[in-house]
Each structure stands twice: as structure tokens, then as C-alpha cells.
Amino acid sequence: MLGRMRDTLPFVIKADREGFLLIVNGEIPLPDLLEALRTKLEESKAFFQNSRMILDLRRRTFDPDEIHAVRALLEQAAGVELAEVRLGSSNGAFFRWAGAVLGVKVSLEGERERAAAAPQEPPPGAEPPLVVRQTCRSGTRIESPAELVILGDVNPGAEIIAAGDIVVFGTLRGVAHAGAEGDRSAKIWALHIEPQQLRIADVVALPPRGRKPKPKRYEVAEVKGDLIQVVSY
Template sequence: MAAVPGSDRTPSWKGTMITASEKDAVSFLQIKADRDGFLLIPHPEAPLRDVVQALKQKIEDSRSFFQRSKMILDLGKRAFRIDEVQVIRKVLQVTADVVLAEVRLGEDLEPVLKWASEAVGVPVRAGAGQRPSGELADREMEEKPGGAVIVRSTCRSGTRIESPADCVVLGDVNPGAEVLAVGDIVVFGSLRGVAHAGMTGDRSARIWALSIEPNQLRIADLVALPPRSGSRGGSSPKRFEVAEITADHIEVVSV
């Protein structure tokens, strides 16, 4: 197995579904089965071009197997970069109509917090909030005085998260789950539950997600219900989607 450029030793981690033609590609990328779909795991230090090449090879070699499936991008120790997520998402969609359903991050949240800060226009820091009334374990949620609430898991039905600042969810918000924040809400997955940003009246608050298909959206005092099935054309957004108040109503756009 070839060593990853920039590394002084041969990678010791093993992939699944490896064929002779994938011998080099495994150094850059793994695809594993997961209870929520397929896990796509890029090497933490491999150049994006090598990750993309390996991804195309794996998908094309097993196109019928992966066709129209869902994948979860598990970055692990790899730094979060929005441009890389967008490239990988496009490759999956174009190559085999694969849906990028979720992005999972590792312990280092600084890159994602920096991106969130630039996106929302105010500092976003890991931090405090009330404990959820659902069954999230303590390790799945960071609580530090004076900042955003960071939820390190998918919010399942029955979970309720309340944040006195911004709220960042590193997973999906499923139907039946609620996320409420005084500031913005950022979801690194699909938003299909209820989200209420600016809950104390801030109409400049926004709701961000890979895909926004909620039970209900609320920003400040305004409420929006999802359109009827199929009315959005059935196409996946090219990038993140954002809900914001425009002309006294809530509008969802791709950014």
C-alpha cells in the first residue's frame, strides 16, 4: 500500500470492499457500511484531489451498488472546509446520484466555528445552553458559559434543544425534534424537524442546513410551513440552504 503524501510511514488503517484496482485508493479514502447508510471517511491528511480521485474510482467500480444511496461524510481528524464538502457532495451526486445526507466532525471544531462565524457575521464559539429535554448524553453536547450550544449527534424525535445564543447541530434534526435558539441555527445535516431561530424576537437570525425540509420553521415572530411534496422540484441543493426573513416572510435559498 502506498504511503500518503506527507506521511513518513505506510497507513495502518484498513478499508472495506477493497479490490486490486483500489490498492492505492484505500490510502486516501474508506467507505464503510453504517446503520444510517454508508460512511465516507477521507484520510485526514490526503490532498483533496487524491480523495476525489479515489472516491470517483470506488463509486464507478460499484456504481450499481451505490446508485441513489445515502452517504455520511465522516471527517474524523480531517479539518472541516466548506469547499471540500461542496466538491465531495457534487462528485457523489454527479457520479451516481448519491445523496450526502450528513457531515460528521471530529473533536476540533475551530474550522467549523470559523466558517459559521463568517457565514452569520458574528462570532460563533463553543459554549453554553440549557440541557436538552430529550435523551442526549452529556458527551453529545458541549456546555460552556457565554457561547453557542454544540450538539454532537443527530437530534431524534422527542429531543428538544434550547440555546441562549447560536446552536450548531453536527447531524440531522429528525421529524419530531425541536431546536430553539436566541441566535442562529446551523445544522450539518438535514433539517426535518422544528427549528426556531431568533426566538426572543431577532428577525436577523438565520437557519442553515445541508437540506431544509422541516415540519415547521420559525424566525422571531414569523412561522413558515413546508411546501407540499414535490413543489420544490425534487432537486438537492448545490450547497447549504439558509432560511431568513425577506420582505416580512421566511424565504429559503441556496448559498
């Protein structure tokens, strides 16, 4: 469910130290990209107003027309300045373009070696964990596209959902769903697990009736076989 929502956008915008990072995914046609981007910018115009944007084309082949069009759109829709363009290592298109402009063959010294030595970057689109610094009371619903950390209790009537693991630094009394995009290896960690219901990926578990003793340190719920097991430590 979360995955599908994310896939509908042909790009990801992340906050970066130097401004915003616009990562364009795959080979979507330019008009579609521009239209989606315009909608996003207009939705959050005040948020992006007068910011700096870095265009990340590492997941897409370089195209100068595209860069011109994106730059014009950023400027016009929300007054955003295009500060930098980042190209992927397969930037042959860039050299062909530069070569065509200059009329000379352009190449980069040591490009291959540096690419090989460069540290492995996390895959673009990988989201940082969501940290909630308060108790989730009844009626709260929190969804995270990655891991979810709650620094407080999760009370009955609250729902917390994450694509990855869930960590509750308090008592979990509400509903928790880890691995919501289908990852059965996701786990739920809490100081005390006393939930209304636990879900990991497609597995649902109801707690046994009656009170169980409090754990000494913490508890972990994970899928073993086709069941969710809670182990106290």
C-alpha cells in the first residue's frame, strides 16, 4: 500500500544539507515528469519557495533538454533555483553532448577507477526512519515508509504502521504493523508488548487473554513459521 503510493510519483524530493534533492526515477516521458513536478511544487509552493534544488539524474540518462525544462519549471512554479546537476557514472550522454557543443571529443581521466573506488551509496529512494518523540494516544495513526521509532507509549486505539521495523521505547498497547509492504523479516521491538493486535507483513496475531508478566528489559515480536512470536528479554 505504501509502496504503491510512492511509485505513483516519478521522482523523490529529499531534504539535503545544501537544499532539496530532486531524484528522478527511471525513464518516464518528459511531459509526464514535468506535469507531476508542477503539481507537487504548486501543492507545496510556500514550502519550496526560494529554495535551492539539486537535480539528481543518476537513475536516468542525461538529457540537456530535460534539464532546461526542469530548470524553467522550478523557477516559474515556485521560484526555486537549480543549484547543481548530478549525473550518474554512465554519463556518456553528457560527453557526447559536450562533444557536440564543442565539436571535439570529450572524455574524463580516471573516471573508471574512481567509480570503482567510490563507496556504495544507499539506493536512491531509501527513506530515513521516522522518529516520533511523544506518546501516541488513541486515534493517532502514524505511517512510515521505512523504520518507525516511537519515543513514548503507544496507547490502545492508536495505529502505527511501518514498511520496516518498529521500535517503541515505551509500552505498546495499540495496533502495530511492521513490514507493511510485505517484509516478513521485519520485527517489532518494545519495552513492553501488550498490544491490541500485532501485524507483521501479512501475518496477524491477537495477544492471549489475561495479563502477562512484564519483561525485565524488552520484548521483540517476529514471524516464526507462519506465526508471530513475542520473546521477552
